[in-house]
Amino acid sequence: xxxxxxxxxxKAFKDLALLNAAKRGMPHExxxxxxxxxxxxxxxxxxxxxxxPDPVSGKPLMKxxxxxxxxxxxxxxxxxxxxxxxxxxxxxxxxxxxxQELYLNNGYTDFLPVILPTEEKVEAMMRATSHRPDETVxxxxxxxxxxxxxxxxxxAASAVMAGCRPEYFPIVLAIASSGVASLFxxxxxxxxxxxxxxxxxxxxxxxxxxxxLGPFAQPNATIGRAxxxxxxNLGNGGIPGDTYLGSLGNNLNYNNxxxxxxxxxxxxxxxxxxxxxKKEDNVVSLFRGLGVVPGQVARGSSxxxxxxxxxxxxxxxxxxxxxxGALIIADPLVAARLKEQGYDxxxxxxxxxxxxxxxxxxxxxxxxxxxxxxxxxALRGDExxxxxxxxxxxxxxxxxxxxxxxxxxxxxxxxNAYPQAGNLSYGVSVSIDKWM
Amino acid sequence: xNRRKLLSLLGMSPAMLATSKAEAQQHKAGPARSSSSGxxxxxxxxxxxxxxxxxxxxxxxxxxxxxxxxxxxVDTGFHGSDVLLHQIEAWFGRNxxxxxxxxxxxxxxxxxxxxxxxxxxxxxxxAVIMAVGH
Numbered sequence: 163x164x165x166x167x168x169x170x171x172x173k174a175f176k177d178l179a180l181l182n183a184a185k186r187g188m189p190h191e192x193x194x195x196x197x198x199x200x201x202x203x204x205x206x207x208x209x210x211x212x213x214x215p216d217p218v219s220g221k222p223l224m225k226x227x228x229x230x231x232x233x234x235x236x237x238x239x240x241x242x243x244x245x246x247x248x249x250x251x252x253x254x255x256x257x258x259x260x261x262q263e264l265y266l267n268n269g270y271t272d273f274l275p276v277i278l279p280t281e282e283k284v285e286a287m288m289r290a291t292s293h294r295p296d297e298t299v300x301x302x303x304x305x306x307x308x309x310x311x312x313x314x315x316x317x318a319a320s321a322v323m324a325g326c327r328p329e330y331f332p333i334v335l336a337i338a339s340s341g342v343a344s345l346f347x348x349x350x351x352x353x354x355x356x357x358x359x360x361x362x363x364x365x366x367x368x369x370x371x372x373x374x375l376g377p378f379a380q381p382n383a384t385i386g387r388a389x390x391x392x393x394x395n396l397g398n399g400g401i402p403g404d405t406y407l408g409s410l411g412n413n414l415n416y417n418n419x420x421x422x423x424x425x426x427x428x429x430x431x432x433x434x435x436x437x438x439x440k441k442e443d444n445v446v447s448l449f450r451g452l453g454v455v456p457g458q459v460a461r462g463s464s465x466x467x468x469x470x471x472x473x474x475x476x477x478x479x480x481x482x483x484x485x486x487g488a489l490i491i492a493d494p495l496v497a498a499r500l501k502e503q504g505y506d507x508x509x510x511x512x513x514x515x516x517x518x519x520x521x522x523x524x525x526x527x528x529x530x531x532x533x534x535x536x537x538x539x540a541l542r543g544d545e546x547x548x549x550x551x552x553x554x555x556x557x558x559x560x561x562x563x564x565x566x567x568x569x570x571x572x573x574x575x576x577x578n579a580y581p582q583a584g585n586l587s588y589g590v591s592v593s594i595d596k597w598m
Numbered sequence: 599x600n601r602r603k604l605l606s607l608l609g610m611s612p613a614m615l616a617t618s619k620a621e622a623q624q625h626k627a628g629p630a631r632s633s634s635s636g637x638x639x640x641x642x643x644x645x646x647x648x649x650x651x652x653x654x655x656x657x658x659x660x661x662x663x664x665x666x667x668x669x670x671x672v673d674t675g676f677h678g679s680d681v682l683l684h685q686i687e688a689w690f691g692r693n694x695x696x697x698x699x700x701x702x703x704x705x706x707x708x709x710x711x712x713x714x715x716x717x718x719x720x721x722x723x724x725a726v727i728m729a730v731g732h
Contacts, residue, residue, distance in 0.1 A: 164658050166724075172730060187653050200677070203681065208681050224686070228664060231660060235656075244653055246651050247652060249649060252643070254644065261640060278642045281643065308652075309650070318643075319643040320645050391645070534677070534708070538706050542706055
């Protein structure tokens, strides 16, 4: 812009602000800091911030701000040109114990032991794809950072580390090609999920029966873990204070929510067919959000002949943030019951859920995400938020902005009729076959 | 910026500062073997991706002073940003009354660009104070 600026950031985000400014080409940007947090403070409390010191420099905050705009630039601040970036040598040689320690200390792992990516194991992994080792697979960033790029060989290293068998590699490559990182910088501690569809579920022996979401099958466990290792190693995500700010973190980040759809027991069309693929295609679909909750916590969840799963799901949704969508994971018994009750397509069920999961405008406006994301959209005239913000407080509006925000997949062992629901938004579906 | 931060900036773990037992070497064709009495040594792949080079951006020239100038206060939309910026506006009124202060809320959620606002500031402003992260 060519106009001097003084960015103000709260102290809790000091490292993030300084590092992100540097990565974007201004390593000496004059960032000023206030105490943390500003949120929830009275004007009198904030006035004390303004009249007090910058908690990083210790100097009076307003003097810092005025100086940031008026003190002449140093030679360093006027610099232009390119700075190359190194991540160290392409390989390391040592004993297995020392290498495990090195990988741990360098932040390459999820703090669990890894399979060391020896040349032999990486080569074996790469033989499971027709793509060249040096072929660029994609770019990834764990938030609003300049993305990193990576090739087949670099993806293979994380796949080996996660414990993947070579035959899993095309799925790992498909996930990598999406550019979606499973670790995200937000303070909200995001969770991520993937849905696997197609014949590859049986060929690789994914578990979509009893314990479908649990640690009971190698592809479910290791491919999910590979996504997080890739997010750390290929996308430079998961560095607390720098590229990760989740206040509490999320246990699902260890290997994410991996769902192989139980297509044979699914009374509706498989998820990938809904997205325009053929049934015989192998596809991985990715989701992002906050986590998964069990249907048993919903009102009216007692299992009897009158159980109303549609009302259960609607009840679960009422606690969800509308910033993300909903992903219903229905045991086949639940799906069969819903079909018996007249929901002969997924669309009929999602349409009912969209129309019947409502909230008052007053409740909606009280939600954090509404103020942070939807209110600015409403001010800009974006729909449906602009209309929602003009309605009276007691008006009822849908919980989610669009019916397409609600998705359904079928998985589980049919030992009981329980659904689970994720506050998760659909992102993208990627062909696995393309990476074979 | 200290060395620890610089390493992090460069996509390298600060742990690289510590003396590692592992010997960083260039790529070798196969596993290296130690002497018959020592443990076997392995050669493993560095799993990191490729970070982009950084294009350094010269900072905008500074003003001689703020006296008589117009300063835009830009609210990113984070909770409390408006309260903070209005207190800064009041501080200018009490302490530097010759400064004209213009308050603007950036359009759209905090992570979205607002090129129209930047055009307005470039046309009518001399400096920007933008706030805030949480």
